[in-house]
Amino acid sequence: MFSDHKKQHGQVLMMLFVGIAFWAEKATAQDFSQPERGPKIFKQCVSCHNLRKGQPHRVGPNLHGLFDRNIAALDDFSYSKALTELNDTKWTRDKLNKFVARPHKSIPQTDMKFVGLLNPHDRIDLLAWLEEATRDPALSPEIDTPAYITVGGDASRGKQLFRPCKACHTYSEKKGHKIGPNLFGIIGRKAGSAKGYSYSPTLAKRDVYWNAETLEVFFIEYKEFAQGTHTAFQSLKSPQDRADMIAWLKSLAPRRNE
Known part of the structure; x- marks a missing residue:
């Protein structure tokens, strides 16, 4: 009888572990994001990028409409050869996550000057916010104005x-x-x-x-x-x-x- 109890207990634990694994597989980083942190994190980017629609490029291209556009899509910006060669692919959340983490490891020979955003929580929150912000035609000028x-x-x-x-x-x-x-x-x-x-x-x-x-x-x-x-x-x-x-x-x- 004691053996049967241990067996049932083991089966319950196994079902619990399977349930957790299934939930973890379905859950995404986006589920845990805090996009309200995005504007503060983005301040690291504004030295090189504008975000508001119609604003000129800086050292890097304007990021308005970034998500799901081709990697080197803007005709009036001079991209590095490394990015130009990838123009048949689009920016997705996954590609951006890898690129923002370590630009020079993700795409060797890129001209992007940024060292990288190593904190995964910061990247999750930044990208969750950016996905909406890059489609917003009426952002405040404070969003992409440098701190100086x-x-x-x-x-x-x-x-x-x-x-x-x-x-x-x-x-x-x-x-x-x-x-x-x-x-x-x-x-x-x-x-x-x-x-x-x-x-x-x-x-x-x-x-x-x-x-x-x-x-x-x-x-x-x-x-x-x-x-x-x-x-x-x-x-x-x-x-x-x-x-x-x-x-x-x-x-x-x-x-x-x-």
């Missing part, structure tokens, strides 16, 4: 954040270069143009001028570590940190005579 514009920057806090950078950079007008170039007067300066400094080929050929927008992109872009080049610096992940650092760098300029 919406929150402003605190130069004094930026100076504190700059402390680790002193290992490689000077920032006073008459100081020489160190491992990295002197950053005095960086705003408005062409990338790779500081006199007397030998830049890496990557920076030497970078055809941009440093301003709030280009620095914002630089701070978050994907970098492989390479000693002796700018890539020894990894990233500033917080939008507020980037805004504060940009405010500090803006202050490194000659004083104008009144």
Whole structure:
């Protein structure tokens, strides 16, 4: 009799496990998503992407209508060769999840600068929100406005954040270069143009001028570590940190005579 009881108990447990497995198979990440977190997470993307319908491209393409469109669908945006070769496929939630997690592992040779969103909960919430937001024709301008514009920057806090950078950079007008170039007067300066400094080929050929927008992109872009080049610096992940650092760098300029 005791043996029969154990057998029945085992059968109940087995049915329970089978039920849980069936439920888990049917349940999707979307069932547990918190799309209300999406706008905050998306702030990591706005340095390179607009989301509102009709807005111009930034470093990356406008994302309005992203879901289920071909990977390199926009005729007025210059995609990397890696993405252009995939244009016969469409962006789906699964493809976007893999791409956003590790862009350079998902699609090698992509020009996308973003390091990746490693937290799976953040990706679930971001994509759940994006699927609706990319179809919304009336989004608020705050959605895709970078933090250095919406929150402003605190130069004094930026100076504190700059402390680790002193290992490689000077920032006073008459100081020489160190491992990295002197950053005095960086705003408005062409990338790779500081006199007397030998830049890496990557920076030497970078055809941009440093301003709030280009620095914002630089701070978050994907970098492989390479000693002796700018890539020894990894990233500033917080939008507020980037805004504060940009405010500090803006202050490194000659004083104008009144």
